[in-house]
Amino acid sequence: MKNIDPSRSFNDLPLLPPPAEKVETFLILKQESKKAVALAELKGLARTLPNQGILINDIVLKEAQASSEVENINTTHDKLYQALAAKSMSVGPAIKEVLRYREALLYGFEEIKTKGFLNTNGIARIQAILEENEAGIRQLPGTSLKNDLTGETIYTSLDDK
CATH class of the missing domain: 1.20.5 (Single alpha-helices involved in coiled-coils or other helix-helix interfaces)
Known part of the structure; x- marks a missing residue:
């Protein structure tokens, strides 16, 4: 290798x-x-099923939870369903993160269902949902991912040449 x-x-x-x-x-x-x-x-x-949305919502919620676990954001199905059922309930950051991921997935799903494709504006909107800001797509090239603890560079997307 x-x-x-x-x-x-x-x-x-x-x-x-x-x-x-x-x-x-x-x-x-x-x-x-x-x-x-x-x-x-x-x-x-x-x-x-009388309401197919229940099945879709469950699949999307489980995907959001599993994907968030990769980033060490952990919660339970019970807590997620409780947060969805009680809109006024105050929830922790992990639940908020998973629910934003769910919202972004559902938005992307609806975009593709409606338009048949996902364009740059749709991707920017998904990013805005995930990050809770309107920063948009980076205009300058290059990304460097670093280990927060050691400062070691893990990945660089573009060379600085």
């Missing part, structure tokens, strides 16, 4: 999309077929 210098951007990534022969393998196509059957079953079962 090639050594990666985290203080320099890594621009040796292969171009997208990858060649079809690398992604359209027998195993992948077999799994895709299984996925299509499972989605068809889910679609049929979802029609029996």
